[in-house]
Amino acid sequence: MPSNAGTTRLVIVESPAKAKTISGYLGPGYVVEASFGHVRDLPRNAADVPAKYKGEPWARLGVDVDNGFHALYVVSPDRKQQISKLSKLAKEVDEILLATDEDREGEAIAWHLVETLKPKVPVKRMVFHEITKPAIQAAVANPREIDRDLVDAQEARRILDRLYGYEVSPVLWKKVMPKLSAGRVQSVATRIVVERERQRMAFRTAEYWDILATLAVQNAGEGPRTFNATLIALNGDRIATGKDFEPTTGRVRPGAGVVHLDESGARGLAARLDGRPFTVTRVEEKPYRRRPYAPFITSTLQQEAARKLRFSSQQTMRTAQRLYENGYITYMRTDSVNLSETAIAAARRQIVELYGERSVPPEPRRYTGKVKNAQEAHEAIRPAGDNFRTPGDVAKELSAEEFKLYELIWRRTIASQMTDAVGSSVSVRIRALSSTGEEVDFGATGKTITDPGFLRAYVESSDDENAEAEDAERRLPTLVKDQPLTAEELAAQGHHTQPPARYTEASLVKALEELGIGRPSTYASIMQTIQDRGYVFKRGQAMIPSFLAFAVIGLMERHYPRLIDYDFTASMENELDEIAGGDHAAVDFLTSFYFGSTNGTGDQAIAHAGGLKKLVTENLSEIDARSVNSIPLFTDDEGREVVVRVGRYGPYLERRVPGEEAAPPAEGEEGGAHGDRAPIPEGLAPDELTPEKVHELFLGGGGERKLGDDPATGEPILLKSGRFGPYVSSGERRSSLLRSQSPDTLTLDQALQLLSLPRLIGTDPEGNEVVANNGRYGPYVKRGDEFRSLDSEEKMFTVTLDEALALLAAPKTRQRRAAAPPLRELGVDPLTEKPLVIKDGRFGPYVTDGETNASLRRGQTPEALTIEEASEMLAEKRAKGPAPRKKAAAKKAPAKKTAAKKTAAATKSTGTRKATTAKAAPAKKAAPRKATTATE
Numbered sequence: 001m002p003s004n005a006g007t008t009r010l011v012i013v014e015s016p017a018k019a020k021t022i023s024g025y026l027g028p029g030y031v032v033e034a035s036f037g038h039v040r041d042l043p044r045n046a047a048d049v050p051a052k053y054k055g056e057p058w059a060r061l062g063v064d065v066d067n068g069f070h071a072l073y074v075v076s077p078d079r080k081q082q083i084s085k086l087s088k089l090a091k092e093v094d095e096i097l098l099a100t101d102e103d104r105e106g107e108a109i110a111w112h113l114v115e116t117l118k119p120k121v122p123v124k125r126m127v128f129h130e131i132t133k134p135a136i137q138a139a140v141a142n143p144r145e146i147d148r149d150l151v152d153a154q155e156a157r158r159i160l161d162r163l164y165g166y167e168v169s170p171v172l173w174k175k176v177m178p179k180l181s182a183g184r185v186q187s188v189a190t191r192i193v194v195e196r197e198r199q200r201m202a203f204r205t206a207e208y209w210d211i212l213a214t215l216a217v218q219n220a221g222e223g224p225r226t227f228n229a230t231l232i233a234l235n236g237d238r239i240a241t242g243k244d245f246e247p248t249t250g251r252v253r254p255g256a257g258v259v260h261l262d263e264s265g266a267r268g269l270a271a272r273l274d275g276r277p278f279t280v281t282r283v284e285e286k287p288y289r290r291r292p293y294a295p296f297i298t299s300t301l302q303q304e305a306a307r308k309l310r311f312s313s314q315q316t317m318r319t320a321q322r323l324y325e326n327g328y329i330t331y332m333r334t335d336s337v338n339l340s341e342t343a344i345a346a347a348r349r350q351i352v353e354l355y356g357e358r359s360v361p362p363e364p365r366r367y368t369g370k371v372k373n374a375q376e377a378h379e380a381i382r383p384a385g386d387n388f389r390t391p392g393d394v395a396k397e398l399s400a401e402e403f404k405l406y407e408l409i410w411r412r413t414i415a416s417q418m419t420d421a422v423g424s425s426v427s428v429r430i431r432a433l434s435s436t437g438e439e440v441d442f443g444a445t446g447k448t449i450t451d452p453g454f455l456r457a458y459v460e461s462s463d464d465e466n467a468e469a470e471d472a473e474r475r476l477p478t479l480v481k482d483q484p485l486t487a488e489e490l491a492a493q494g495h496h497t498q499p500p501a502r503y504t505e506a507s508l509v510k511a512l513e514e515l516g517i518g519r520p521s522t523y524a525s526i527m528q529t530i531q532d533r534g535y536v537f538k539r540g541q542a543m544i545p546s547f548l549a550f551a552v553i554g555l556m557e558r559h560y561p562r563l564i565d566y567d568f569t570a571s572m573e574n575e576l577d578e579i580a581g582g583d584h585a586a587v588d589f590l591t592s593f594y595f596g597s598t599n600g601t602g603d604q605a606i607a608h609a610g611g612l613k614k615l616v617t618e619n620l621s622e623i624d625a626r627s628v629n630s631i632p633l634f635t636d637d638e639g640r641e642v643v644v645r646v647g648r649y650g651p652y653l654e655r656r657v658p659g660e661e662a663a664p665p666a667e668g669e670e671g672g673a674h675g676d677r678a679p680i681p682e683g684l685a686p687d688e689l690t691p692e693k694v695h696e697l698f699l700g701g702g703g704e705r706k707l708g709d710d711p712a713t714g715e716p717i718l719l720k721s722g723r724f725g726p727y728v729s730s731g732e733r734r735s736s737l738l739r740s741q742s743p744d745t746l747t748l749d750q751a752l753q754l755l756s757l758p759r760l761i762g763t764d765p766e767g768n769e770v771v772a773n774n775g776r777y778g779p780y781v782k783r784g785d786e787f788r789s790l791d792s793e794e795k796m797f798t799v800t801l802d803e804a805l806a807l808l809a810a811p812k813t814r815q816r817r818a819a820a821p822p823l824r825e826l827g828v829d830p831l832t833e834k835p836l837v838i839k840d841g842r843f844g845p846y847v848t849d850g851e852t853n854a855s856l857r858r859g860q861t862p863e864a865l866t867i868e869e870a871s872e873m874l875a876e877k878r879a880k881g882p883a884p885r886k887k888a889a890a891k892k893a894p895a896k897k898t899a900a901k902k903t904a905a906a907t908k909s910t911g912t913r914k915a916t917t918a919k920a921a922p923a924k925k926a927a928p929r930k931a932t933t934a935t936e
Helices: 016-023 077-090 104-117 133-141 148-175 186-202 263-273 298-309 313-325 341-355 400-415 505-515 523-532 547-559 566-580 586-595 604-608 611-618 691-699 748-755 801-809 867-880 897-910
Strands: 009-013 030-034 070-075 095-098 123-125 207-216 226-234 237-239 278-290 421-433 439-451 484-496 536-539 542-545 630-635 641-647 650-656 677-679 705-709 716-722 725-730 733-736 759-763 769-775 778-783 786-789 824-828 835-841 844-848 853-855 932-934
Touching (some): 009 016, 009 077, 016 313, 030 077, 070 077, 070 104, 095 104, 104 148, 148 547, 148 566, 148 586, 186 505, 186 523, 186 542, 186 547, 207 263, 207 439, 226 263, 263 484, 278 439, 298 400, 298 505, 313 400, 313 523, 313 867, 505 523, 523 536, 547 641, 566 586, 586 611, 650 691, 705 748, 716 748, 725 748, 759 801, 769 801, 778 801, 786 801, 824 867, 835 867, 844 867, 853 867
Parallel strands (some): 009 095, 070 932
Antiparallel strands (some): 207 226, 207 484, 226 237, 226 439, 278 421, 278 484, 421 439, 536 542, 630 641, 641 650, 705 716, 716 725, 725 733, 759 769, 769 778, 778 786, 835 844, 844 853
């Protein structure tokens, strides 16, 4: 598309991939360049704060809270070179078009570019929701101004999150552990996961039984001859099912009015029904109809990609970003289910081509979003363009990961415009009289789909892996009232109630969305942040909170409950939406939240408490660190309280009689076995700390155990478990177990051998000591600075002086060790089709495909790691690229002593300290968008 004659335009986008795609749609006269995302932000640390602001009391925040919440922005160090390039280009063009993403974040990036580049030429905002030639041409032809309300909303969010994090995090450092972080949304997400784990810890299982009958019809026509029916009532009273039991006691809920069958009761009833006649007492048939699902929004895309493809939220968004930037799908951060008229027309045309005219409803389908506090009015996520490309059309152009996600989006979009799935559902009630006259009722249900409609293209998955698929049929014989049936089998079935399922990334995103917390652009980062901070770890797809998360959330609940309240956090999102709509001023909102002024729009509970600043400073002395870091579990059979302590070296168990003061741990022992303490193995879930498991940890499953006494010193020899694994100790001596040894089978003699290391073998003719020991690279003999490896661990205790001297006399050879066998073979990577294995490395286990390596994360074990997780880890590692090499620090020239002496003399003669810059007069209050700019 040519620009105006003689006019040159600079188009700035976020990424090089986006720039490459767009530049192909623009003719001569356009220069397309990337900003590489955000170009400036609040200072990350004190080093980022320019020198002239370091003395300001608000410098640590990067926000002048006393002067209209002015934000101090600094250009990111890794963006300075690109900013210089953009500045040079801006001076060579006649107009600038800012083509950043069409949401608050993209609007803010555009505003930051203007503030940083300070161009002398006209600047316009260019917006589009897909990167296709028609969309780009339309965007160029219809530019607009920067939406300052959207900028204000994004800036208010950024400042709000900075104030929250920088004021609350120091409380966690002082009361829980250094280097922890709190966040307005991450803390709430962590609370959700912790609350679910608490429910699992409090859960008490219950057992209940019923009977599954295999019933047969005589002279069956169409359909099956037999079907299954389940016991549902006895003498008119309903049989208890899982929902009838209290989760915390395992007992039947009071007033449930149900019959609770145990094993003997169920088996006895089945025996009394054997050979008895069964009769159909009721048949109810209803039409079945299922409407298609709405097109994808950000949250539902993440949920379905997790269920169907086993993608993490980050993996989904990273892949969707590539598809968007290369022109395959529309913008992927949206909470709108709308489709444009052209998209609806494209979908309907393609349905006719692929599935026939009967699969298209007479009128186009239009969807209404159900997302609480829906933000942007974008389209739903769909294939780009006015004519959708099928997965077969793009298969050769996309990676395996991209193809799977594109196909998912394409199928969902097509299905959303197809006809309903229709059929019929049948409910049947059957009765029999037992040999003792009991009236027993059984029930069965069936479903038949006569026209699958949209189910031909797409079937949504469920978070419940045992749930029946929506396109599954359950066919029953043709049954009528009073029809006789014969029981071919009567099987008593036992069931156990199950604790509530742990959250997955998909179900946690869904929970946040339903609560109105977070936004499309933040879900993936929330999932990653709570894992990176050590608050949550994954086992398969399940998200498990750490004991550190329990301590942090416990502190927040007791002392700052409003800050992690669901309604409060959602109300913050409402406030930001109102700012984006121009209905409220950002500075009033921030003032109310931080200082507690009730004149603004901020939350009144925080306002009346004096605001965030007062809340976190005045209550600090009331927080008892020991109490916060203690998580009660239960009282054992001996009346001792068992608690989890969160210590400097990790969580550990402690038990004591109520009222007794626990002895403080010895230096370096916290988190290891010491006194009545036992370590908690890494990766153990909180709900797995049952009384039986705790007993095991204290008595030998990792706790302290006495093996006997040293015959030479009389001191006890103890087996312990520390930060670096099991070890033995006696007095001041200690030694780690060998690779071939197990804590469960270690004997006193083996412990004495270990404590003899390093073992003095003897002295050579010159009087030099020769010793055997175990090291990082295995067993060895040593004389002075000479080392030689031993071929086995046992040799350390048996090698003679002559053998050791012969080894030391032999030439030192660099023999490559035989590669150790992998810890586990996982199978073929679904993305790259390369074999994946887990190996043991110098820094612990890692997964590799032969080219890329990724260390296992905290809480992951070689035994439990799934191939989907391994594939995801390697994909993330490949996406990051190789780590940059660190440059050697330049040597500073030594300062001249004479100059230093002169300075000192001058200072002494004037009798003054080093001159300080006079404090500038405060500027007038203004909305947050008018930020102090610092690019030095």
